Amino acid sequence: MELQQLRYVLAVAETRNFTRAAERCRVVQSALSHQIAALERELGARLFERTSRRVRLTPAGEAFLPAAQECLEAADRARSHVAAAGGEIRGRLAVGAIPTVTAVDLPAALKDYRRRHPRVRITLTSAGSDDLIEGVRQGRVDVAFLGLPPHTEPKGVQGRRLGAGELVAVVAPDHHRAEQEVDLRSLAEEPFIDFRAGAAGRAQSDQAFAAAGVRREVPFEVSSADFMVELVGQGLGVGMLPAAYASRFPDLRLIRLRDAPTRMEHLIWDNRPSPAATAFLELIQQGTRRGT
Incomplete structure (x- = not known):
C-alpha cells in the first residue's frame, strides 16, 4: 500500500469521477485506474462501484476512506515536522473564522503569514462558531476565530480570549x-x-x-x-x-x-498544533501585543 494510491482513492471519492480525479492528480487516467485496482487486489475488496453514469464508494470504500485520510494527514505532518527541524515551515494551514471577526485584521494577517512562509498551503473557511469548534476537534481546521457569549468557553480545544x-x-x-x-x-x-x-x-x-x-x-x-x-x-x-x-x-x-x-472573541487551535499552525499562532500573538 502506497501513499500515492491513497491520494488517488481520495481524489476519486471527492470528484466521483476517474477522469477528473486523474486531472487533479496530474496523471493519465489509465495509471490512476491501474493503481486503484492494484490496491483493491491487495485489500481483497472493491472500493468503488463503477457504471457508465456514476462512480460511488462501496461499503468497503466508505470504511477505508477515513483511515486513508488519516494516513495522508500523518504523512503531511511528518514532512512538516522534519522541515521545521531544518528551519523551514511548510505543510497545510487550515484557518476558520466567523464572518464578523474584528479582534484581528485577518486578511492582513494571512497576507503577512504567506509572505513569511510561502511553502505553506493556506485555506480559509467561513462558518459559525459551533461548526468551527467541531472542525478543530476533528482536525479539519487548524486554527479558528470565534465569537461566543461572554461566559461561554469552547470545549475540547486549546484557545485564548482575544x-x-x-x-x-x-x-x-x-x-x-x-x-x-x-x-x-x-x-x-x-x-x-x-x-x-x-x-x-x-x-x-x-x-x-x-x-x-x-x-x-x-x-x-x-x-x-x-x-x-x-x-x-x-x-x-x-x-x-x-x-x-x-x-x-x-x-x-x-x-x-x-x-x-x-x-x-476567541482564537482556538488543536491540542497538538502543527509547525504551520504554531507559526500562525505566534504571528497572531505578536500582532495582538502590538495592538494590531
Missing part, C-alpha cells in the same frame, strides 16, 4: 429610532433579523433580552451576516451586530444600546 465587544442594533436609514440610544426593552416590539436559534451568534442577543426581562420576535433567521445586512437594508427588521463590524456598512444606521449584549 477581546470583548458590544453589539449594536442596525436598522434601515428611515427607521424611527435610527441614531438613538435606547435600552433593549424599547426594541422588544420590533421584528428582528438574527442567526438561527441555538447558534453561538444568536446566543448573546437572546441572553441579553432574557436578562432585560423582555421577549422579542425573530421572524427572519439567517446563516450569514451579509444576508442579515441585506434584509435590514430593506427595512424588514432590526439586526444585531458587533459594533466594530457594523461600522463597515455606511448605508445602515445604528441604535446604541444602554444594556447592549456583549460577545467574546
